[in-house]
Amino acid sequence: MKILVIRFSSMGDIIYTTPVVRCLKKQLPNAEIHFLTKPAFKYIYDNNPYVDKLLLLKDKLAGTINEIKAEKYDYIIDLHNNLRTTLIKFNVRVKSSTYKKQRIQKWLSLKFKLKLVPPVHLVDRYLKTVAFLGVKNDEQPIDYYIKADHKLSKLLPPSYRDGYIAFIIGATHFTKRMPNSKIISICNQLKHPVVLLGGNDVKANGDEIAAQSDNVYNACGITTLDESVFLVSKAKSVIGFDTGLTHIAEAFDVPIASVWGGTVPELLGVQPYKVKEVLIAGIDLDCRPCSRFGLEKCPLGHFKCMNDMPERPIVDFADR
Template identity: 50%
Template sequence: MKILVLRFSSIGDIVLTTPVVRAIKQQVPGAEVHFATKPGYRSLLEANPYVDKAHYLNSSLRELVQELRVEQFDFIVDLHNNLRTSLIKLQLGVKSAAFDKLNWQKWLLVNLKINTLPQVHIVDRYLAAAAPLGVHNDGQGLDYFIPAEAEVSLTTLPAAFQQGYVAFAIGAQHATKRLPVERIIELCALLRQPVVLLGGPEDAANGQLVEAHFSNRDAEKSQSRILNACGQYSLNQSASLVRQAQFVISHDTGLMHIAAAFQKEIYSVWGNTVPAFGMYPYRTKYHILEVPGLECRPCSKIGYEKCPRGHFKCMRDIQFEPFFPAAPAAAAPASQNRVG
């Protein structure tokens, strides 16, 4: 069978599709697996041995459809399920299945604070869309493949970081999913190990503020224990730094799921979104840092550029000390220490 998987964004969502791709390739005899996404996510697919061919949506949906029609697919697994993917399926006219986005249930939770969402991770909902192919969850978790040329040698880091560090992914697409800079500084101050700050170019300014704070504080030392790597590395290189970290702190963002693919211990920080949406770290040890019982949370299933109520309690009131009371690898409270 020739099978097409559709998922156009984003980094974390595409990483979360990897169990489906692997299951199809390994469990459907002779399967040829194609994946369609946006060109900005090319690096997520190029090294994946379970993807036989990738297709990219550039400026024209029509051109992509023409390219896909030539392939004569037998089945489409739609893991995006939006208007664009619906148009692709309609025009290709082959058998397909789509994952359930649970939009109505999410609306109830966001707007009425009524939680009717099933306690099912989004990976398992993705796998349900591929069930007509006879595939099942192999229990192997997420995949992330780093090309050899993108591996970062620890010898290229400052000496203080070569014996171990914490990776802190400080970015997120929306501001209400990110800790304010002063809270990032507060959290870093509780950690004993050196800390590598990870993120894109858009996070570099905040990373510089955090790095400068500790550089000034540690001026008498030869080297700061905070390294601002935001915008300095490619996604695959950042993944390499995540893979080699002692543990990972991350907002609800793509690097969190990349960390889960490497089965790192994750301290997962949640603001306006909630783990109940089904996108918490998958099949790895993790700890949830959040403000439980906050009546305005979740205020969105995605995020905002600023807190709709102005107080931003969901991030400003998170208690860090129970997770990092003395040593950075200290166990979280039993109710928060989970394996997804």
């Protein structure tokens, strides 16, 4: 049996496909499992022992379709469900199973603050697409395989190597991130050293935070993604926003304070998965959630979802 699993983006959504791939491979031992994604997200499945072949989306969809036809799959598992995957399935014409996105229910829930989407995790929603093969949830965490043998001694100053809190300050959209002043306040209350993590886009934020905080090291824009994942895996605890690196942290079962501003985890089904110690930080407001994926500014201008976030529960959780 030969199976192709498809998910093109984004980082967090692809991370949550890893239990599906693992369950397929382990529960269908004679099956050959391939995975198709965008080249930008290749790293998520690098070194993954449950994938027999990784396919990368080509510039022209026709090239990808021809490649898929040549592989002669028995099944396509479509975990993306968009126009491109629809065209792939139409042209390849093999048996397929497709993830149901519940677009209308999500739109109504967001627009009218209704609760039409059951708080089922995305992993479980994905796994419904392979239930017809007799595949069941193995109740294990997500998978992420660090690519190199990194050393704390090469990544952090000496005073941070005996235990630190990883604070992931990056996120794609403004309404997912805390203001710098709020992060500074939290860092100054923490008893343990703090390592700031994020991309080059938040390096200046990290510099400002580190300059006004005690015992904070800014690794934003300095460490590679793989190094950042390694630092997350070795942390005493993690504080992070709704962003890919925070979701990757779930693979290592470190305590996670998952902080939510304008978005909410239950609408997307992306609350921390199979992590023993979790704090979901978010406040109830009539205007929240204001979007499914985040916005470039607060629609009402007050940004209360982050500005009014209680700090003490986050500090106490991360420090214990």
